[in-house]
Amino acid sequence: MSSLQALQQKMLQAVLSEITPTLSELRGDERADAATRMDIYRHGYRVRLREALAVEYPGLALMAGRSFATLLENYLEAHPSGHYNIRWHGAGLAAFLDYGLPWRDKPAMADMARLDWAISTVFDAPDEPVLGMADMAAIPPTAWPTLVLEPQQHVQIFSTPHNVEVFRRAADQELMRPRLRRYGKTRHLLIWRHELTVRYRTMDDDELAVLTQAVAGKTFAELCECLGDAQDEGAAMTRLAQLLHDWVASGLLRGYRLD
């Protein structure tokens, strides 16, 4: 190991250290001793990461309230940053809240983190084309049974019994902290980008079923069957037409192909 490598590794440990270290490799002077100087870097590391995480997790900040600072400290201690982009340090926060104590006893926190992070990653996901109403109208009627709809590749879906989307909306609109609710039934959240604008909303069980099939590359006929299991054929077609209209209107589809 070169002396430069050894020095940098020692400096790294000093910055990550919880207590002010004494390093013989550093020199102080009459303005400030070496420990005081080193503390500027130790302090700066924590402040920068805390600020970056707060930007990525506004919903979680609102939900956690005063315990948000402790939560971030715990996370920083357990997970030093490994990515050149400071924002990506947040990638592991939901998993940390899933497993770390005391946070795992409050599962709404991990779900909240999951929504915040989904919004963050969808924000700058690759640009994709958006299928419009005119594109749909141009599809010949005979092609529909074998048509495969292509949802935007950045679409994210997850299920939670908690009203996490209400917290995120309140954080974005700088509203008061809402009341945390746990529903008896699991709810499904859809996060996507309509051209440049990130959107999120809840969806019903049947929409989740159809969208999951569409993401898996199933044909339009198979999507109909998926709805038909629970409803009569006419009602299924009506519901599918409604979903399709909503998806196109909200930019959820990037295109289609004929299977």
Place this chain on the structure above:
Amino acid sequence: MNKDTATRQLPYLGFGLGLRVEHYETLLENPGPVEWLEVISENYMIPGGRPLAWLEKFRERFPLVMHGVSMSIGSTDPLDQDYLKRLAALARRIEPKWVSDHLCWTGVQGVNLHDLMPLPYTEEALTHVVDRVRRVQDALGRRILLENVSSYITYADSQLSEWEFLAAIAERADCLILLDINNIYVSAHNHGFSPLAYLDGIPAARVQQFHLAGHEHGEQLIIDTHDAPIVQSVWDLYVEAVRRYGHVSTMIERDDHIPPLEELLVELNHARELALPLLREAA
């Protein structure tokens, strides 16, 4: 790097600003006297979405330069090839007038400190950085600019002054220099050296860009915050820099507590008022 790239002359851009989200709309509607923009590379090294859409609009209106914070040119970890590929891809996309980063290391052992950690000013560090600058310049197909960082620590093993170290890297690696005037002032105070000796020690032909910024006085040391107006002592040092180096593209770099654009334009005009008479006189 091929011969043509090595000898390419970079343009003088005049007086510019660091592009910040808070000014996106105002800058496009009424750019005022802003002649060019510096963008933070990492903010746009992303797959898609709104930031890149904005960047395309600015690219149509302004000459752009790319300024990175994460190259970690001084780290003893291997160069991050994924980072360099993404940086090169962004450069191909927006065709900046130049690409810059900092003379520092930002992490080691796969951990990123997200800080501009100073290097020891030793022959070993010099050799290490020169080799890496050459490899980065080969990867990007262009000369890069390295910026002096503000620092608070002094390594006991340092054998050179900071400016000797920076000058030697620029000469040996054949790269250019981005001089942050505020950073010189901050480090001069914190380490007790003469900022004018610093300016005198930098080879004028290598200086391609100036940064101007503000700072904060701590109890014992000056903290480089880049979040406040430029103080008189930094303006004075800027005048000395213009006297020594002549036409060097100058910009105001505000990283936090971003004020309304008008406030920065006042500072930019002040820089122009200080520099232009000196440049005319020299001509």
